[in-house]
Amino acid sequence: AQKITQTQPGMFVQEKEAVTLDCTYDTSDPSYGLFWYKQPSSGEMIFLIYQGSYDQQNATEGRYSLNFQKARKSANLVISASQLGDSAMYFCAMRGPGNTPLVFGKGTRLSVIA
Amino acid sequence: EAQVTQNPRYLITVTGKKLTVTCSQNMNHEYMSWYRQDPGLGLRQIYYSMNVEVTDKGDVPEGYKVSRKEKRNFPLILESPSPNQTSLYFCASSLAGDYEQYFGPGTRLTVT
Numbered sequence: 001a002q003k004i005t006q007t008q009p010g011m012f013v014q015e016k017e018a019v020t021l022d023c024t025y026d027t028s029d030p031s032y033g034l035f036w037y038k039q040p041s042s043g044e045m046i047f048l049i050y051q052g053s054y055d056q057q058n059a060t061e062g063r064y065s066l067n068f069q070k071a072r073k074s075a076n077l078v079i080s081a082s083q084l085g086d087s088a089m090y091f092c093a094m095r096g097p098g099n100t101p102l103v104f105g106k107g108t109r110l111s112v113i114a
Numbered sequence: 115e116a117q118v119t120q121n122p123r124y125l126i127t128v129t130g131k132k133l134t135v136t137c138s139q140n141m142n143h144e145y146m147s148w149y150r151q152d153p154g155l156g157l158r159q160i161y162y163s164m165n166v167e168v169t170d171k172g173d174v175p176e177g178y179k180v181s182r183k184e185k186r187n188f189p190l191i192l193e194s195p196s197p198n199q200t201s202l203y204f205c206a207s208s209l210a211g212d213y214e215q216y217f218g219p220g221t222r223l224t225v226t
Contacts, residue, residue, distance in 0.1 A: 045217035047214045047217075091157065093157075101172045104149075104157040106154060106155065107156055
């Protein structure tokens with residue numbers, strides 16, 4: 001079975017600093033995808049970034065990058081130059097091959113301080 | 115505008131009164147799914163659909179039904195709601211199962 005673990009229930013970061021949100025995963029499938037979503041206080045789920053298990057390079061999307069360490073089964077999200085609008089819940093998720101369900105971690109609440 | 119819509123956004127109902135939460139997407143996505151979000155548990159998948167007339171159970175399907183008669187719509191049906199189904203529900207869609215999913219705005223359901 002697939003499992004996602006986010007060990008940081010809450011994080012604080014100073015505005016303009018970088019922050020890393022941890023995510024480890026467990027799967028026996030060689031093919032899988034890893035996702036990060038942001039959920040602001042308004043409640044919607046916003047897709048941020050995707051990493052495939054066979055991708056050679058770490059994914060980047062603007063200020064977001066994914067630090068993918070396959071041997072350690074970790075897929076940490078790095079947010080550079082934090083902004084007040086980055087304050088939100090962040091969820092790591094994983095999907096196996098085919099149409100296996102998307103499995104979410106329990107989330108990390110990030111608070112950006114001015 | 116490409117989007118996933120859900121209705122209603124908020125619903126308060128009583129135990130046993132059948133209800134339907136609608137979900138519609140305008141992106142011609144094949145894959146659609148329903149999740150519930152509960153504090154401390156993250157999001158858990160209820161049901162998903164790979165295409166019209168093809169549906170399958172997710173991790174927590176008990177007490178729910180779905181149908182996929184048209185590609186754009188994927189309603190969630192609670193035949194006899196119970197208080198433990200009080201939750202925040204999200205519908206999502208994607209091109210295929212292994213693509214990123216686009217979420218609707220959520221439906222907050224309270225069953226008393």
